[in-house]
Amino acid sequence: MxxxxxxxxxxxxxxxxxxxxxxxxxxxxxxxxxxxxxxxxxxxxxxxxxxxxxxxxxxxxxxxxxxxxxxxxxxxxxxxxxxxxxxxxxxxxxxxxxxxxxxxxxxxxxxxxxxxxxxxxxxxxxxxxxxxxxxxxxxxxxxxxxxxxxxxxxxxxxxxxxxxxxxxxxxxxSLREESNNLVQSNLAVQSFKGGQEIHQVQLTLFKATGNDTFIPGNDTFIPGRIKLDSNMMPFPKEKVDLQMNITFSEGMNKSVGFVLYDSDRFFPSQNFTPSLNTKRRVFSANLFENGFDTIEVQFSVTPSVVEKFVTSIK
Structure with a gap:
């Protein structure tokens, strides 16, 4: 009891x-x-x-x-x-x-x-x-x-x-001050604010946990399941739904913004027909300026019934 x-x-x-x-x-x-x-x-x-x-x-x-x-x-x-x-x-x-x-x-x-x-x-x-x-x-x-x-x-x-x-x-x-970590069920706007020099940014979306059992649509976005970090954190794979790692060729002190869409409604495609009971999530990473020799992006997802493979760097 x-x-x-x-x-x-x-x-x-x-x-x-x-x-x-x-x-x-x-x-x-x-x-x-x-x-x-x-x-x-x-x-x-x-x-x-x-x-x-x-x-x-x-x-x-x-x-x-x-x-x-x-x-x-x-x-x-x-x-x-x-x-x-x-x-x-x-x-x-x-x-x-x-x-x-x-x-x-x-x-x-x-x-x-x-x-x-x-x-x-x-x-x-x-x-x-x-x-x-x-x-x-x-x-x-x-x-x-x-x-x-x-x-x-x-x-x-x-x-x-x-x-x-x-x-x-x-x-x-997503690059403005007012965008600081806004999360709703189908849309999240996250921002890593500039100020100190960084060489990398990591966005991690965690899987639903037992604590989320009673939350309607528990595969949607929830504040506690989204984390931004300037270090590459080694989270257990079984806990991670999606992770995006961005590495810069030189130090940067500008903001990095992310927009996460839980569906592709705003991105119609004539070349893609989703299979039954699947959806596409769309993620974008946005930089104030793109003056680097190299920007390396690592993008990993955990296989599930949800197709998550659309991403862009702006």
């Missing part, structure tokens, strides 16, 4: 517990994995443009293990409106629009090609802004992560130029 209780406590520690209405929030949020957004059980009423969409979301705080203050959605605000209005607004307004976009894409199975294109445009605008707060960055990365869960058959009608621009925007964003 004690073992069962310890196991339950260990698994519970990975979540924010369900939260009902409080003095500061009128919403109910379900138990949620640390670092992810919860959608309120309260929905926009029928007859409104956002009928059946959650009225609010709240981030499950990794440090406090309770929900942050909720973000509210106007049930008449749509992705079309946000896309049209977001250019030139204040940072505070961008924060509100970013959280609204996150809520409006929180039901990815409902998204149309037009919805996806609007959300991609919004993410491009927010992540390329000169002034971007941590709250904006977190909400926008969550939005992009949710887009990667949209139905595959919707993407052929999505604006391909906007998608291509978004992947470039994410590469550039």
């Amino acid at each position: 004690n073992g069962s209780l310890q196991s339950l406590e260990r698994h519970t520690a990975n979540f924010c517990p369900e939260q009902g209405p409080t003095n500061t929030s009128a919403f109910t949020f379900p138990r949620t994995v640390l670092g992810r957004f919860a959608s309120s059980k309260e929905l926009c009423e029928r007859g409104t443009p956002n009928a059946e969409i959650p009225k609010a979301s709240a981030l499950c705080n990794i440090t406090t293990r309770v929900f942050n203050a909720p973000n509210n959605l106007s049930c008449t605000l749509t992705l079309d409106v946000i896309d049209a209005e977001i250019s030139g607004v204040s940072v505070e307004k961008k924060k509100s629009l970013a959280s609204s976009a996150q809520i409006l894409t929180s039901r990815p199975e409902r998204l149309t090609p037009k919805n996806i294109t609007n959300a991609v445009n919004i993410a491009n605008m927010l992540l390329s802004s000169e002034n971007i707060s941590t709250d904006i960055a977190v909400s926008t990365v969550a939005t992009v992560s949710q887009l990667l869960s949209a139905r595959p058959e919707k993407f052929p009608d999505v604006d391909c130029k906007a998608l291509s621009k978004l992947t470039q925007t994410l590469q550039n964003f």
Whole structure:
């Protein structure tokens, strides 16, 4: 019995517990994995443009293990409106629009090609802004992560130029200060900040462990399973899902950014047809400047039912 209780406590520690209405929030949020957004059980009423969409979301705080203050959605605000209005607004307004976009894409199975294109445009605008707060960055990365869960058959009608621009925007964003270790279920943006001279960078994605058993989609990205290091660490192979080692021919003190996609939705290919029950993950490593004589990249994966072999160095 004690073992069962310890196991339950260990698994519970990975979540924010369900939260009902409080003095500061009128919403109910379900138990949620640390670092992810919860959608309120309260929905926009029928007859409104956002009928059946959650009225609010709240981030499950990794440090406090309770929900942050909720973000509210106007049930008449749509992705079309946000896309049209977001250019030139204040940072505070961008924060509100970013959280609204996150809520409006929180039901990815409902998204149309037009919805996806609007959300991609919004993410491009927010992540390329000169002034971007941590709250904006977190909400926008969550939005992009949710887009990667949209139905595959919707993407052929999505604006391909906007998608291509978004992947470039994410590469550039991974080198900015605001990109420090943002992880959502389908997207992770990691950055090794410059400042001291390094000769190598190692990115390691660890396999799910017993502690992750109760986490939905436990092969998706989770903060504790992604590690960046400036030394080549010898981790046991049975614990590693993927590892990328980058070695520079000379010392470097600039940032190195990584973008990890849990699927290839944003990278359509006419030459590749995935086999049944498989998916492709896409990884990019990004450097501030490429003035080295040699950059050596070692890329290793552990065989599984998930195909992970698409990578790029920019």
